[in-house]
Amino acid sequence: xxxxxxxxxxxxxxxxxxxxxxxxxxxxxxxxxxxxxxxxxxxxxxxxxxxxxxxxxxxxxxxxxxxxxxxxxxxxxxxxxxxxxxxxxxxxxxxxxxxxxxxxxxxxxxxxxxxxxxxxxxxxxxxxxxxxxxxxxxxxx
Amino acid sequence: xxxxxxxxxxxxxxxxxxxxxxxxxxxxxxxxxxxxxxxxxxxxxxxxxxxxxxxxxxxxxxxxxxxxxxxxxxxxxxxxxxxxxxxxxxxxxxxxxxxxxxxxxxxxxxxxxxxxxxxxxxxxxxxxxxxxxxxxxxxxxxxxxxxxxxxxxxxxxxxxxxxxxxxxxxxxxxxxxxxxxxxxxxxxxxxxxxxxxxxxxxxxxxxxxxxxxxxxxxxxxxxxxxxxxxxxxxx
Numbered sequence: 453x454x455x456x457x458x459x460x461x462x463x464x465x466x467x468x469x470x471x472x473x474x475x476x477x478x479x480x481x482x483x484x485x486x487x488x489x490x491x492x493x494x495x496x497x498x499x500x501x502x503x504x505x506x507x508x509x510x511x512x513x514x515x516x517x518x519x520x521x522x523x524x525x526x527x528x529x530x531x532x533x534x535x536x537x538x539x540x541x542x543x544x545x546x547x548x549x550x551x552x553x554x555x556x557x558x559x560x561x562x563x564x565x566x567x568x569x570x571x572x573x574x575x576x577x578x579x580x581x582x583x584x585x586x587x588x589x590x591x592x593x
Numbered sequence: 594x595x596x597x598x599x600x601x602x603x604x605x606x607x608x609x610x611x612x613x614x615x616x617x618x619x620x621x622x623x624x625x626x627x628x629x630x631x632x633x634x635x636x637x638x639x640x641x642x643x644x645x646x647x648x649x650x651x652x653x654x655x656x657x658x659x660x661x662x663x664x665x666x667x668x669x670x671x672x673x674x675x676x677x678x679x680x681x682x683x684x685x686x687x688x689x690x691x692x693x694x695x696x697x698x699x700x701x702x703x704x705x706x707x708x709x710x711x712x713x714x715x716x717x718x719x720x721x722x723x724x725x726x727x728x729x730x731x732x733x734x735x736x737x738x739x740x741x742x743x744x745x746x747x748x749x750x751x752x753x754x755x756x757x758x759x760x761x762x763x764x765x766x767x768x769x770x771x772x773x774x775x776x777x778x779x780x781x782x783x784x785x786x787x788x789x790x791x792x793x794x795x796x797x798x799x800x801x802x803x804x805x806x807x808x809x810x811x812x813x814x815x816x817x818x819x820x821x822x823x824x825x826x827x828x
Contacts, residue, residue, distance in 0.1 A: 453655065453705060455712050455736065455744050456757045463722040466761070467736045467744050469712035470620060470657045472606045473760050474613065474704035477689050479647035483697025492764075497702065501755035530723055537724075548716060548732040549749050551724055556714050556736075556744075558757050584751045 458554050459561035462533055467556045501558055507577040508588060510536040511564075514572045521570070525563050528574035532561070536576050543587055557582050604654075604708050605740075611652055614643055616684040618654035620709045623661055624682035631655065631684045637766050641688035653684035654708060658761065663713045667748070669731035672715045681762050698765060705741075705758035712736040712744060 453473065457466030483489070512532025514521040521527050533554055540550035558579060565573035580587060604620045616629045624631055632639045645651055657663070660679040663671050692698060716732040719725065734748035744754040767775065 453657070453707075453761045454757075454759050455707060455738050456754045457759070460723070462724065463714065463716050463728075464720055465658075465714045465716070465722075467712040467714050467738075467754065468657045468659065468761070469710075469736075469738065470618060470655065470661075470708040471758070472618075472652060472654045472704065472706050472708055473684075473702060473763075474611075474650065474652045476650045476701040476703060477645065477647060477687075478699035478701070479689060479692055480697040480699060481691075482695055485695045487697065489697060497759075499756075501757060526723075533724060534727070544751070545749070548728055548730070549734075551716065551722075551728050552714050552732065552734055553749060553752065555722065556734075557752070557754050582752045582754060584753075 456556055456558060458557050458559035460529060461555055463551055463555040465552075465555060501579070501581075503558075503579045503581055506580045507560075508580060510539065510576045510578065512574045512576065514570070523566055523569050523572045525566055525572040525574055528572040529561055529576075532574045532576040536578055540587070543583075543585060554578075605710055606654065606706060606708055613650040613652050614645060615652035616642055616654060616687075618656055618684065618708060621661055622656075623679065624656055627656075629684070631682055632686065633679070633681045633683055635764065635767055636772065637769055639686055639766065641686045643685075644688040644690060646690050647692075649689075650703070651687055653687070655684040656682045657713065658682075659713060659715075663715070663733065665711055665735050669715075669733050672717055672731040672733050675715075675717065677717075677720075683762060686766060694768065700763070702760065705760060707738045707741075710738045710740075712738060714746075 453469055453471035454466035455469050455471075480486075510532050512528045512530065512535060514524040514527040514531070516531060533551070536554060536559075537547055537550040540553065541547065545553070554576070560577040562575045562577065563572070564575045565571070604618075616631065617627075618629075619627055624633070629642055631642065643651065658680045659671075659675060660682045662675050662679065689698060712735070714734045714736065716722070716725075716728055716730070718729055718731050721728055734746045736744040736746045736754070738744045738756075741756050741758065743756070745752075
């Protein structure tokens with residue numbers, strides 16, 4: 453079970469825990485056929501962390517320096533993560549710590565553009581409230 | 594004084610009759626030594642541990658994905674030597690009476706809670722996710738959960754992670770036909786995208802299908818059974 457996980461579960465690990473799941477099952481006879489369900493569908497749970505707009509969002513594209521891909525949202529996600537990790541090293545975190553944070557904290561990865569070819573854009577929303585310290589850029593810091 | 598989370602054998606979920614059938618997990622014991630032995634392979638021949646009626650409830654307890662291989666300490670020896678064929682121990686299968694292919698199984702998650710309160714997040718060499726080429730070294734953070742609100746780790750100070758729990762792995766058993774389709778469909782991608790060490794692990798997963806500890810668990814391609822037999826539904 454996962455106590456918490458960021459979108460994408462970047463490192464292959466969330467906060468992995470032994471746990472208990474209490475569930476109720478129901479059955480809709482013929483429902484998969486009736487509703488054309490091929491892969492699981494779900495409703496989100498009713499309890500969610502509250503961050504409002506208190507996020508810092510990082511952008512990633514499918515290019516870096518001279519390297520250019522075509523509409524590759526996986527590369528864009530990777531670039532967004534690398535940008536976020538580079539940024540977090542300003543606040544005392546090692547690369548491995550920051551990479552882990554992106555995998556366990558409730559970050560959001562959004563496919564923000566797959567239509568303006570050749571560049572796919574993925575944005576990474578990092579919640580500010582999980583940190584003890586302020587991490588917004590500032591002239592004073 | 595810091596709470597002592599690592600006491601082996603301590604479950605935060607009381608061992609009393611909760612009024613619903615329950616697959617128990619003894620904290621600290623690997624799956625194969627539990628009283629209720631689950632599984633970690635999707636396969637139609639894994640016999641159900643329990644059967645419930647539609648509308649029924651069940652309580653499922655399971656070890657973490659590491660099957661209690663990871664230790665609450667500050668080194669990564671356990672990460673480097675982790676036996677990946679043991680990962681993702683699952684509580685089940687649970688048979689739902691009357692369920693068959695074409696039905697929609699509706700699962701309401703009524704509670705998701707930590708058992709021991711100790712969690713882990715690792716970067717595993719050769720496996721380590723989308724940035725494994727940049728972070729190839731083993732890394733481990735140990736997380737303490739006092740309940741269902743926050744997780745904190747001495748290895749990543751200055752953050753509190755709010756709970757957003759989910760069951761991690763939940764699904765229904767494939768039919769023999771579907772299992773063959775999965776394996777055939779994915780086979781080509783392994784050689785293309787995964788490092789040699791990870792490939793070995795992938796193939797070890799497959800090989801486990803051959804020598805699984807359940808006598809009835811046989812490699813789907815060798816069964817000769819007609820495809821499309823009703824799959825057992827699992828949660």
